[in-house]
Amino acid sequence: MTLLKPSVGKALGWASLGALVVLALFGLWGAPPDRVQSDAQRLMYLHVPAAWIAYLAFIVTAVGSALWLWKRTRSPVWDRVAGASAELGVLFTGLTLLLGSLWGRPVWGVWWAWDARLVTTAVLFFLYLGYLALRRVPGTPEARARRSAIAALIAFADVPIVHFSVTWWRTLHQKATVFDPELKAHIHGVMAFTLWWGVLAFTLLYVYLLDRRYRLECLEEGFEERELQRAIDERVSGAPNDPRVEVGAAR
């Protein structure tokens, strides 16, 4: 019913909260402002980890889908993990876009830029939003798992193609800029630490939320099936030639 032991899950929840608080301390106060971007840099400590975790989440969805499709490892666990992770992926992707926009405005002067990474992230967002919509279509768990798994792999296969073609497209049109979103060359010391801590904190949060979302999926799936079974049983017990009814009447 859960991916982690309840005690581990709880501890992870507290750990993520703690890590996020520490991240805030460093991100908002401990790390110095950037030479070029000034304090706008502080949004990068959220934007970059969010993007990385989004990718992680979608990789997990792809792996879960593949494991479900492969008969030898097929299990409802993988389908649920895939679905739960995709939802988190969309959450983190949305966050990445929002933070990218808030970061871009002071740094580039615009709310949106057709930068390769942002565009790829936008496509990613819609790819998996569609996946989530597909998951909501009612059906037997097996049928739903099969079509979701295939849809997830279709989407995942697209990601490198989108990334490559968009990067190529924007590189051709790029004017001379200092728009390197990560500015890796300029990051060192406390800033680098804060960035990596951000990745750690978000990873902890992701795993914790994944576990909780998985549990919810189990509960709701089980509920659906029991409801369905109940409806079937009611139908059956109302049938005219049901032997149980006749036995009852004979008594």
Add this chain to the structure above:
Amino acid sequence: MRFAGYVIAGWTITGAVFLAYWIRLVRRTRRAERLDPEA
């Protein structure tokens, strides 16, 4: 802090999103547990 508005907005929205999602999970879980006491 320069660009304080954007920075604070970004951080608070992030926190709010995480919190809201977590609350949503907790509530849905509690509802599912209530409607269907597990075997």
Add this chain to the structure above:
Amino acid sequence: MNLAQEAGLVAGKDLRIEARSRVTVQQILPFGLVVLLLFAFALDPDRGVLRRVAPGLFWVTVLLAALLAVSRSSSVEAENGARDGLRLSGLDPAAIFLGKAAAIAVELLVLEALLAAGVAILFDVSLGSIGVLLLTAVLATAGIAATGTLYGVLVASSGARETLVPVLLLPVVSPVLLGATRAWEAAIDGVPSDAWAWVGVLAIFAVLYTAIGTLAFGPLLEEA
């Protein structure tokens, strides 16, 4: 019967239905032409704006038309339990996929030829480097048809509403829009040799999604 023959059978069936009902020519083509008209209303027909963006507008229109073509293709089996008939026919699901995708591709290519004429006339575009344009169109269409057929059956067999197909299909084929537009821009207005990189992307996409469709169609068809 081998795979190619079975696919040909299925493609022939879909195309014959199309020839009889003429949906592509009578409904989808006019739709495409109207969209081109609307673009002219929305943008500025003077000052060469339309000519510059013509490749992009063309391929967007093709994508929108493809949504209709895909919807049509999957609805053909929706009536009278025809999908079950297809499943029980003993035809290789891969052949069914290839046949249906081929039929969509043919319909789209006809559409594209006519829409290209429309673009040349309405937006004052001279279509040079026909070879590059054609190759691009064939590869882009193959990719769109394969992905469209795949999503078409995925949505139709799940019983979900048709309106789910666009939101699934369009993000996935966005690289095709990108590549086809850039290739056509290079062929028409720029340096035609620039188009080759994009043609490569389109080829990879077409091959990849044809492969995925061939493998995934069987399991998808199994569903009630």
